Amino acid sequence: MPVIAIFDIGKTNKKLLLFDEQYNLVKEVSDRFAEVTDDDGFPCDDIASLSEWIMQQYRQLLRSEVYELKAVNFSTYGASLVHIDKEGNRIGYLYNYLKPYPPELMQQFLNARGGATVFSQQTSSPVMGHLNAGMQLYWLKENKPVFFNNIGTSLHFPQYLSFLLTGKRFAEMTNLGAHSAMWDFDKKQYHSWLQQENLRQRLCEVLPGDTAVSAGTITIGIGLHDSSAATIPYLASFTEPFIILSTGTWTISLNPFNSSLPTAAELEKGCLSYLTYQGNPVKTAMLFAGNDHDQQVKRIADHFNVAPEFYQSLEYDASLIEKLQATQTAILPFIGSATTPGVFHSRVLSGFDNAVEAYHQLIVDIIAQQALSTSMVLKNSSVKHIYVDGGFCRNKIYMQLLANTFTGIKVYATSMMQGTALGAAIAIHPHWNTQPLSKNLVTLRQWKPLGN
Template sequence: MMAPVPRFIAVLDVGKTNVKLVVHDLETGGDVFVRTRPNVVIDAPPYPHYDVEGMWAFFLDTLKEAATNQRIDALSFTTHGATFALLAGNQLALPVLDYEFRGPDALDDAYVAARPSFAESFTPRLPGGLNAGAQLYWQARSYPDAFAKVTAIVPYPQYWAFRFTGVLASEPTSLGVHTDLWAPKRRDFSSFANAEGWNRLFAPLRSAFDRLGTVTADIAARTGLSPDTPVYCGIHDSNASLLPHLLTHKPPFTVLSTGTWAIIFAVGGDASALDAGRDGLCNVDAFGNPVPSSRFMGGREFDLLTEGHAKKPTPEDVRTVLDGCILVRPTFVPGCGPFPAGKGSWSVEPTSLTAGVRTAAVSLYLALVARAAMEVAGAAGPIVVEGPFGRDTLFAEALQQLTGRPVLIAAGATGTSTGAAMLALGPDGRPSLPPDRPIGGGYDLTGLDIYAGQWTG
């Protein structure tokens, strides 16, 4: 007799900005429990690193809280990319490095000579630790004694799975996200990872859908979870957002997954035309398939440009921006996105603008950057926006007009958690989700094409 499919999945969701514990109901497609805390970076020797013990305490406490009043049938994990844990036995050999730390740049010349070609890895050279291979390269040479003790290299989602189960695993969505460590077409470690000997240190390859085991007896005692609670392997967060769409749409289509990063997935696209110089790259989906992609730091730029005072624009605010040609030009997070060398600027002094006008200008700016990023990825078909940008009506309407393609808003607001929960359905599962919704026409965008021409001119 087959075991029943789990219904209530507790997802440990580690984003770059926030950490969440979500209990997702696979039957209704909704979340029945959500707790959030900031993702804290500890700026202390040996280098800036994540507060994994603070997260661990948060996860155990909130799991105990959730399990008190809510059935939990399984655990799953999703995290941001560009992050690996270096284990010496059951402990960290070195702290989990913050990928925004620029220390690895000190070895840039040597790393550029060692890293694989774009044709093999489909990975552009990115600053700081955004190429996880650069992190490992720098750590191995900067802390040779500690690195020599490493017994396993584990992607970040599987690090958390290991702490709950004691089972070591690696998984391709994290290995394949601009790491230089994976060859997507070959579905294997890159020549660079092999040359460094790291392929022998990576934990055994597993599918994101795999059931790794059950929670340990200690975890069950500390949280109140049943000792036979299954634990799934886990998945990179943008690929978690992509999974529901892979299960419900036919290619070609485009997914714009938004958060700190905005990731474009050109499902059904051709990777051969990707431009490495404009943040074109391949992701690897939950099934192990390469997906042409591009990125920009959309959520971070929105926060920087609105300075924490975002306000939903009125129709009058939007007309003020378009009629006055108030422009925001890229880019305010240097080194990434379709304009990596751009030096961000405003056509007016932003402090002179009302909050609504300023927010309108920022939303239009991000729609223009998104269009450019989609061109880099070779995106086609309808566009599905998921995550926080799906609540930005002006952004969605502008993107639809700029691209001439229908824009749909994904059902639900927690795409990463939803996708990670769906791992429990298995690779042939069919999610229960409300349909994506088309956008309305609430803003008068007359003159947007002229405005866009001024922006690119």
């Protein structure tokens, strides 16, 4: 059976997915790796174990008598760089994008660039410290000069995984477009600050995300940023204007039909521009809502002494929502930045009768904040549909409250749970697959608004 293998690397789950020529999922392997600590003692992904796992899975596929491996591609989370020395060996750590950024170093950098507002607008990226891949490089140069001087090439995470199989080094559009602070959206090239800080020579030629190279008889993609890859099956399937709400650790609203660059005020609130794999701007808004959800679920579970998974089977309860509206203090949602937590963290849990009641309020608060975030990408566009993929699309309370909020737009949960991996596969379709691309890649379930 001819297949394409996709390594889909999330913060929590590391997956290998095999698709046949009709893009049916025929095999899934999922693993988790314990975090290690970097040279400053901060947790980070174990890049050595992950690299070994990928090579092991790849070799097994090459030997498989069941699957005929035709191609491989990669999708990973963003804002992460892997460093290669001049001899081609991986060095250092896969630093965590949540690692605190030294405030004085940030100020030094911004003072030299005309301030945060100017710099953000030039790069269409909020200033977010290590969540800006370019800022990671600057930090290494200033704070770890001995290590920095040993770097021959810095690769974005998916391109490093591709390099493992091919030995070839590239940069790629979707990773540069994902709040890297490296890209000049007006000039459509690396921003000049990288040259001024002597970083540019450690970066690679930028290629579109549908590029593939050969490793013997196998076609190898150069990899994609995960949220950007998730848009590809939708663009292949639907023509009416839509936005995608990609949910996981982050909830990311992507509007492929809005190429306008964000304003300074929007940038401060987590709005930015991504790039499609061809290099076109996509107005996007990020919110750390999945992380916020998981933290608050733990707080609820601990307080009410229930299992952390208690919420997974809950149904939407309209009468409970009505009760909460009557009894709970209304707290206006707020977004100061992409990582501003929802207002639920300030609520006292003793004010709820049970975990189910508290959880309904948590989702009410998350959706109120999500509406603010998503509305930034809806401006000046005629969106007819919202497609929700990722973990929240299975959450009945989340989906119903989302539909109740966006009453003028049709809201759908997708059954394409592996949308990111599917997008990475479709991106290199012409390089390995002679079959026509199906128009039925995405199965939808519409959620209609209800009174409470």
